[in-house]
Amino acid sequence: MATVSVVQLAPVLGDLEGNHARVCDAVRRAGTDVVVVPELATSGYVFSDADEARSLARPAEAAVAPWVDVARETGALVAGGFPELGDDGLVYNSAALVSPDGLLAVYRKLHLWDREKLVFAPGEEFPPVVETALGRVGLCVCYDVEFPEISRGLALRGAELVCVPTNWPDEGRPDGERPMEVVRVMAAASINRLFIAAADRTGVERGVDWVGASAIVSPGGWLLAGPATSGAEAILYASCDLAEARDKRLNDRNDVLADRRPEVYAQVPTIA
Amino acid sequence: MATVSVVQLAPVLGDLEGNHARVCDAVRRAGTDVVVVPELATSGYVFSDADEARSLARPAEAAVAPWVDVARETGALVAGGFPELGDDGLVYNSAALVSPDGLLAVYRKLHLWDREKLVFAPGEEFPPVVETALGRVGLCVCYDVEFPEISRGLALRGAELVCVPTNWPDEGRPDGERPMEVVRVMAAASINRLFIAAADRTGVERGVDWVGASAIVSPGGWLLAGPATSGAEAILYASCDLAEARDKRLNDRNDVLADRRPEVYAQVPTIA
Numbered sequence: 001m002a003t004v005s006v007v008q009l010a011p012v013l014g015d016l017e018g019n020h021a022r023v024c025d026a027v028r029r030a031g032t033d034v035v036v037v038p039e040l041a042t043s044g045y046v047f048s049d050a051d052e053a054r055s056l057a058r059p060a061e062a063a064v065a066p067w068v069d070v071a072r073e074t075g076a077l078v079a080g081g082f083p084e085l086g087d088d089g090l091v092y093n094s095a096a097l098v099s100p101d102g103l104l105a106v107y108r109k110l111h112l113w114d115r116e117k118l119v120f121a122p123g124e125e126f127p128p129v130v131e132t133a134l135g136r137v138g139l140c141v142c143y144d145v146e147f148p149e150i151s152r153g154l155a156l157r158g159a160e161l162v163c164v165p166t167n168w169p170d171e172g173r174p175d176g177e178r179p180m181e182v183v184r185v186m187a188a189a190s191i192n193r194l195f196i197a198a199a200d201r202t203g204v205e206r207g208v209d210w211v212g213a214s215a216i217v218s219p220g221g222w223l224l225a226g227p228a229t230s231g232a233e234a235i236l237y238a239s240c241d242l243a244e245a246r247d248k249r250l251n252d253r254n255d256v257l258a259d260r261r262p263e264v265y266a267q268v269p270t271i272a
Numbered sequence: 273m274a275t276v277s278v279v280q281l282a283p284v285l286g287d288l289e290g291n292h293a294r295v296c297d298a299v300r301r302a303g304t305d306v307v308v309v310p311e312l313a314t315s316g317y318v319f320s321d322a323d324e325a326r327s328l329a330r331p332a333e334a335a336v337a338p339w340v341d342v343a344r345e346t347g348a349l350v351a352g353g354f355p356e357l358g359d360d361g362l363v364y365n366s367a368a369l370v371s372p373d374g375l376l377a378v379y380r381k382l383h384l385w386d387r388e389k390l391v392f393a394p395g396e397e398f399p400p401v402v403e404t405a406l407g408r409v410g411l412c413v414c415y416d417v418e419f420p421e422i423s424r425g426l427a428l429r430g431a432e433l434v435c436v437p438t439n440w441p442d443e444g445r446p447d448g449e450r451p452m453e454v455v456r457v458m459a460a461a462s463i464n465r466l467f468i469a470a471a472d473r474t475g476v477e478r479g480v481d482w483v484g485a486s487a488i489v490s491p492g493g494w495l496l497a498g499p500a501t502s503g504a505e506a507i508l509y510a511s512c513d514l515a516e517a518r519d520k521r522l523n524d525r526n527d528v529l530a531d532r533r534p535e536v537y538a539q540v541p542t543i544a
Contacts, residue, residue: 110533111531111533114523114524114525114526115525117525122533123536124536125536125539126539126540143526143531146462146463146528147463147531147532147533148421148424148463149420149424149532149533149534149537151420152420152421153537153540156540157540173494174494177494180458180459180462180492180493180494183455183458183459183462183493184459184462184463184493186452186455186459187452187455187456187458187459187460188459190418190452190456191418191419191420191456220452221452221455221456222445222446222449222452251386252386253385253386253387253389254385254386254415256418259383259415259419260419260421261382261383261394261421262421264382264395264396264397264398265398265421265425267397267398267425268398268425268428268429
């Protein structure tokens with residue numbers, strides 16, 4: 001059984017050092033085996049232009065070195081987002097998974113949202129799944145999780161827990177409804193029979209507000225924690241038996257991955 | 273603007289003639305441009321064995337002839353399910369789309385649920401999308417809609433409205449939650465920016481009960497009608513501007529289909 005938390009916090013735009021302290025403090029307070037923090041947690045999100053994003057981007061090892069330190073101190077796995085300066089000189093909206101052993105994986109966001117397209121280069125590699133002592137952990141970032149190809153591909157790669165650092169802009173919804181971001185995460189978890197832990201941010205930044213709907217969802221698609229509410233920091237917790245996500249059966253005759261018909265899907269050439 | 277209804281009715285197992293009357297009566301009462309009725313609406317669902325299913329299966333044209341008649345009488349498009357006796361001698365869990373012009377499309381369910389695997393042969397063709405005077409209408413059946421490959425493929429084929437005849441077994445849920453079947457349909461509509469109209473059945477049959485959650489969902493993923501409640505017949509209505517589903521943009525820079533990264537998805541060979 002792994003303890004998992006999602007940290008809904010408010011990074012301060014441009015305050016790399018302060019944001020590291022905020023993340024590390026949250027990881028210590030969370031005290032869980034896995035801690036997920038938001039997208040671009042080191043830098044903030046609402047860059048005025050590409051230069052500002054570039055000024056806050058660092059090579060991955062350097063960008064998340066303080067997270068490795070706090071992972072060593074606490075024993076936690078930490079997943080979160082940061083602007084990455086690539087070897088190729090491009091700036092990516094990236095996420096890292098770190099452990100007491102160091103940087104386990106870096107992922108560059110494939111699907112850029114709105115003005116991110118003016119600021120970041122899109123990634124070119126499918127998200128990673130990392131074998132850890134707790135189980136197989138996958139990563140993706142925010143808008144990525146709205147692409148069923150991503151959650152399905154992570155499941156096919158064996159992910160048992162998908163960590164989703166996110167900055168979900170608040171786009172409104174009918175009265176009494178959950179944010180559609182949460183509905184989509186519930187469905188993705190259910191369809192692929194895996195855990196999803198999404199850490200959203202809070203804190204209005206240059207006039208942009210966030211839905212603040214951090215959540216942890218079971219392989220059945222049900223909420224184990226959250227959704228958090230907008231406008232407040234929060235740490236949400238759940239105990240997740242990651243082995244549950246290895247079992248894709250719905251009954252004696254159905255299995256959500258084995259029941260797929262890839263040879264038929266290939267009749268629509270652009271599905272993949 | 274098209275008027276769309278989903279009819280939650282209770283077929284009587286084995287009563288082909290009575291079930292035709294039930295469907296035709298519902299189509300008349302609905303009075304909408306599109307009417308969706310449940311999976312296996314002509315036959316009922318809980319067959320004791322393959323022989324019983326076969327005894328109720330008919331070639332498609334014959335199976336849905338009364339639906340064509342009522343389509344001519346009312347001007348409606350009708351989508352619904354029936355056990356099909358194929359030219360190949362196999363029995364399929366099929367759905368048809370009929371109009372006043374006749375039988376427009378037959379689809380054989382690709383993903384069979386539980387004991388259906390003992391009774392039906394699985395289809396081998398991706399679900400159809402039919403150009404109609406109202407817009408482009410796609411079809412799939414029940415468990416199919418839990419496969420994101422299906423809703424995505426239908427969107428890529430241009431579907432604006434996906435009709436889903438279904439028989440959703442009631443599998444329970446946490447207090448206060450919507451059925452996960454509805455959550456998945458909401459997410460699929462939102463992810464692909466199209467309308468989904470799902471007609472569930474009611475009426476306990478050989479001890480099996482149904483979630484009874486018929487619903488019509490917008491391209492934003494929000495409920496336009498339903499979910500209906502278990503244990504009661506119902507006709508739910510919505511006005512759907514199918515042209516809305518042609519626009520896949522989320523903002524000036526994002527489009528749910530154009531933002532896809534198929535060349536990257538291909539890095540996970542079994543996605544398609």
